Amino acid sequence: xxxxxxxxxxxxxxxxxxxxxxxxxxxxxxxxxxxxxxxxxxxxxxxxxxxxxxxxxxxxxxxxxxxxxxxxxxxxxxxxxxxxxxxxxxxxxxxxxxxxxxxxxxxxxxxxxxxxxxxxxxxxxxxxxxxxxxxxxxxxxxxxxxxxxxxxxxxxxxxxxxxxxxxxxxxxxxxxxxxxxxxxxxxxxxxxxxxxxxxxxxxxxxxxxxxxxxxxxxxxxxxxxxxxxxxxxxxxxxxxxxxxxxxxxxxxxxxxxxxxxxxxxxxxxxxxxxxxxxxxxxxxxxxxxxxxxx
Amino acid sequence: xxxxxxxxxxxxxxxxxxxxxxxxxxxxxxxxxxxxxxxxxxxxxxxxxxxxxxxxxxxxxxxxxxxxxxxxxxxxxxxxxxxxxxxxxxxxxxxxxxxxxxxxxxxxxxxxxxxxxxxxxxxxxxxxxxxxxxxxxxxxxxxxxxxxxxxxxxxxxxxxxxxxxxxxxxxxxxxxxxxxxxxxxxxxxxxxxxxxxxxxxxxxxxxxxxxxxxxxxxxxxxxxxxxxxxxxxxxxxxxxxxxxxxxxxxxxxxxxxxxxxxxxxxxxxxxxxxxxxxxxxxxxxxxxxxxxxx
Numbered sequence: 021x022x023x024x025x026x027x028x029x030x031x032x033x034x035x036x037x038x039x040x041x042x043x044x045x046x047x048x049x050x051x052x053x054x055x056x057x058x059x060x061x062x063x064x065x066x067x068x069x070x071x072x073x074x075x076x077x078x079x080x081x082x083x084x085x086x087x088x089x090x091x092x093x094x095x096x097x098x099x100x101x102x103x104x105x106x107x108x109x110x111x112x113x114x115x116x117x118x119x120x121x122x123x124x125x126x127x128x129x130x131x132x133x134x135x136x137x138x139x140x141x142x143x144x145x146x147x148x149x150x151x152x153x154x155x156x157x158x159x160x161x162x163x164x165x166x167x168x169x170x171x172x173x174x175x176x177x178x179x180x181x182x183x184x185x186x187x188x189x190x191x192x193x194x195x196x197x198x199x200x201x202x203x204x205x206x207x208x209x210x211x212x213x214x215x216x217x218x219x220x221x222x223x224x225x226x227x228x229x230x231x232x233x234x235x236x237x238x239x240x241x242x243x244x245x246x247x248x249x250x251x252x253x254x255x256x257x258x259x260x261x262x263x264x265x266x267x268x269x270x271x272x273x274x275x276x277x278x279x280x281x282x283x284x285x286x287x288x289x290x291x292x293x294x295x296x297x298x299x300x301x302x303x304x305x306x307x308x309x310x311x312x313x314x
Numbered sequence: 315x316x317x318x319x320x321x322x323x324x325x326x327x328x329x330x331x332x333x334x335x336x337x338x339x340x341x342x343x344x345x346x347x348x349x350x351x352x353x354x355x356x357x358x359x360x361x362x363x364x365x366x367x368x369x370x371x372x373x374x375x376x377x378x379x380x381x382x383x384x385x386x387x388x389x390x391x392x393x394x395x396x397x398x399x400x401x402x403x404x405x406x407x408x409x410x411x412x413x414x415x416x417x418x419x420x421x422x423x424x425x426x427x428x429x430x431x432x433x434x435x436x437x438x439x440x441x442x443x444x445x446x447x448x449x450x451x452x453x454x455x456x457x458x459x460x461x462x463x464x465x466x467x468x469x470x471x472x473x474x475x476x477x478x479x480x481x482x483x484x485x486x487x488x489x490x491x492x493x494x495x496x497x498x499x500x501x502x503x504x505x506x507x508x509x510x511x512x513x514x515x516x517x518x519x520x521x522x523x524x525x526x527x528x529x530x531x532x533x534x535x536x537x538x539x540x541x542x543x544x545x546x547x548x549x550x551x552x553x554x555x556x557x558x559x560x561x562x563x564x565x566x567x568x569x570x571x572x573x574x575x576x577x578x579x580x581x582x583x584x585x586x587x588x589x590x591x592x593x594x595x596x597x598x599x600x601x602x603x604x605x606x607x608x
Contacts, residue, residue, distance in 0.1 A: 071499070075372050075506060078469045172466065173518065175372045175509050175548070178499065205365070205472065212369060215469050224467065254469070 031096055034282035035104035041122055043106045046164040046240070046278040048141045048156075049148075054095070054210070054290050055139035055280040056083060057256025058105060059263065060124070060273040063088045066133040071177035072262055073135065079174065079185050079258035081138035081209045083283075083290065089130035095283035101136075102128045107276035109260065114267030124273045132273075137256040139280050140165070140188050142287050143207040150203045156190045158242045164278025165190055167238035167257055171226030174262065183265040186258040187215060187225060188239065191248035194218070200251060209290050211254040218249045225252060238277035325390055328576035329398035335416055337400045340458035340534070340572040342435045342450075343442075348389070348504070348584050349433035349574040350377060351550025352399060353557065354418070354567040357382045360427040365471035366556055367429065373468065373479050373552035375432035375503045377577075377584065383424035389577035395430075396422045401570035403554065408561030418567045426567075431550040433574050434459070434482050436581050437501040444497045450484045452536045458572025459484055461532035461551055465520030468556065477559040480552040481509060481519060482533065485542035488512070494545060503584050505548040512543045519546060532571035 031053030037043045043050070061069050066085070073082040084095055091102045102125040110117045110127060128134075141159075148155040158165040165188045172185045188211075192200050197217055205213040215225075222228040231250055234241050238257055244250075260274045275281065325347030331337045337344070355363050360379070367376040378389055385396045396419040404411040404421060422428075435453075442449040452459040459482045466479045482505075486494050491511055499507040509519075516522035525544060528535050532551050538544075554568045569575065 071502070071506075074502065077371060078369050173510070175506075177507060208365075208368065212365075212469075213471060216467070 031282040031284040032098065035096065035099055038106045038279070039100070039103045044122070044279070045106065046162060047106055047280055047282065048144055048164065048278070049159045049162065051282045052145060052286065054083070054283045054285050054287055055141035056095075056136040056283060057139050057259060058101065058273070058275040058281055059135045059137070059259040060128065060132050061135075061263070061268065062270045062272070063131045063133050065179070065268050068178040068180060069135060069262075072174060072180040073137065075175040075177050076185070076258070078211060078215060079254040080256065081211065082135060083138055083209060084136040086134040088133050089128075091125070091128055091134070093134075093136060093281070093283065095136065095285055096281070097284055100125075101134050101281060105275045105281045106279035109274045109276050111263060111272040111274070113269050114264055114272075116264075120276050127271050127273055129271075132271075135259070136281060136283075137259060138207075138210040138290075139256055140211050140253050141280055142210040143204045146207055146287065147200065147203055151199070154192075154196060154200060154203065158190065158240065161242070163242060164239035166231075166236040166241055167255055167277055168225070168227040168230060168252075169237050169261055174258065179266045179268060180262045181265070183258070183262040185215070186238075186255040186261050187227070187252040188255040189231070189250050189252050191242065191244040192251050193248055197249075197251060204253065206291070207287050210287060211256075214251050214253050217251040221252060222250050227252075240278070325576040325578040326392065329390060329393055332400045332573070333394070333397045338416070338573070339400065340452075340456060341400055341574055341576065342438055342458065342572070343453045343456065345576045346439060346580065348377070348577045348579045348581055349435035350389075350430040350577060351433050351553060352395060352402075352567070352569040352575055353429045353431070353553040354422065354426050355429075355557070355562065356564045356566070357425045357427050359473070359562050362472040362474060363429060366468060366474040367431065369469040369471050370479070370552070372505060372509060373548035374550065375505065376429060377432055377503060378430040380428040382427050385419070385422055385428070387430060387575070387577065389430065389579055390575070391578055394419075395428050395575060399569045399575045400573035403568045403570050405557055405566040405568070407563050408558055408566075410558075414570050421565050421567055423565075426565075429553070430575060430577075431553060432501075432504040432584075433550055434505050434547050435574055436504040437498045440501055440581065441494065441497055445493070448486075448490060448494060448497065452484065452534065455536070457536060458533040460525075460530040460535055461549055461571055462519070462521040462524060462546075463531050463555055468552065473560045473562060474556045475559070477552070477556040479509070480532075480549040480555050481521070481546040482549040483521075483525070483544050483546050485536065485538040486545050487542055491543075491545060498547065500585070501581055504581060505550075508545050508547050511545040515546060516544050521546075534572070
C-alpha cells in the first residue's frame, strides 16, 4: 500500500477529510480507529445525560465527556469535535432545528459539554477482519446500516425518561449468528454483542413491520440475500432520541446518523486501557482497589 | 440508643445473626450497611456471568467478584459469604435443587466464584431517612418486597441469553414519585431510580395481571393504600433468573430472595469510592486517566 492510501486509514486522515468537507456521507470502513457517536448538551444537563449512559451502556457506551466549552477530544490528537464529523444535527429546545450541517463550531459555546459514545462501525472492522464473509454489507457498500427506534424503553434517568432503545441492523445467515455474536462481544464498549436477532427478535423490538416495508428510521436501506435474517445491535442514535424525548431547553447537538467521529485509538486499546466506564470520583485509589470496588 | 441495640445495626451484627440462624426471613432494615444479592457460579462460567452484569447494570450492579474458592468478601471484615446470608438456593445444571437452605459451605468448592450485586434494601434505608413518609411499607413490616419477572428481555451475553429483567415493587402516591425517583437515583449501584412506575408501567413490564391478583413471583405481597400506584426497580433476582435460563452445568448458588448479604460499607462509600464498575485490566494507570478513558 502506498503511503497516501495508508494515511487515509488513520483517525487523523478521517477527521481531516470530514473537516475539509471531502466526506459528507457514511464514513464506515474508511479508518481503523474507534468510531464515536456524539451528543452535546448545555453544561447544566451534563450530569443528567451522564446517568442514562451509565444506566444503558449497551446503547450508550460512554468513552469521553469533554470539559465545558472544550471542542478537543482527548482520544484524538489535534481534533476539533465541532468540525471533524462529516455532518451534524442541531436541536433547539429538543426540536430538530437544522439537519446534516457541516459543522457546529458557532453553536458550541463555553457552556456546552460533549459526550463521545462507542459505535458499531468499530466492530464492523472486526467482523471483516475475523472473516471476510462476515463483512457487513452496508460497510462493503459504504452505507450507514439501517437504524430503527424500537419499542423497548431505556432504563430512565432524571429528565431522560420515556425514550426507547435505538438499534442498528445487519443481515446474516442464521448459521453465522453464533460467530457474529462472539466477534462483536469482544467490542464491549462498541455496543458489544447483539441485543436481539432473527424475525422473532424483530417482533420483540417492534421493528418487524418497518423492516418488511424496506423502510428505515435512520441510516440507509440494505437488501438481504436469500435466507438471511436481521441481527440488531444497540445504537448510539439512542442519545439523539433521548434528547428529543427530554425536550431539554437551549441548543443541543449530535452527529448526523451514519457520519461519525473517528479517534486515534484501536478498539483493543479502548478495551484494555481502563475501567468500563469513567469513574465518578477524580482519583481511583489503591484503597478502592483493595476493597474490591475497583 | 443502648450499645447493644446499636450493634445490631452494623453489617457484622447482621452477618452474625444470619450465621447463627437467628434470622431466617427478610433482613431489610436491620442494618445500615450496603446489602447485596449473591450469585455463585463454577469458575469456568465466571467470565460469562460478568458480562451480563456489565451489560445490565441497573438489574445487576456488580460490586465484587470473589477469587475462585474464596468465601470471604472484601467488603465485609471477617465474613463468610457461604454462611452469612439467612437463606440460600442451590441449583444443579440450572434446575433448583434445594431452596431456602441455611448455608452453602459444603457446596462452595475451590472452583466457585461469587458475585455480589447491589440491592434495593440499601436504598430503602435512604428513602426512610429522606422522609419517614417515604418508608417502604414492606421494610416497615419486615417483609421482602413483591418481586416480579417481567417480559422485558435483558441485553443478552454469551450463554446468558433469553432471560428477562426482574423488578421489585413498592407502592407510592403519584405525588411522591418525583421525590422517590430523586432519592433512589443517588443509589446508582443499588439499582438507582425506578425502571417504570404507575399502572402503565406495570402493563409495559407485563406484570399488571399478577399485581391485580395480589400474586408475587418472589418476595411477599404488600397491600396498597387507596390511590397508591406501583413503582418498580431493577432487582438482583435477575441473576437467578439468568442462571435458570442459561441452564449452566454443575452446581450454582444464589441467596434466597429477600434474605441478603450485608457489607460493612455505607451506600455513600460505595458511590464515592471507585469506578462504577470493576475495571477489566488489573491496573488503572495515570495514562488511562489522561486519555479520558478513566
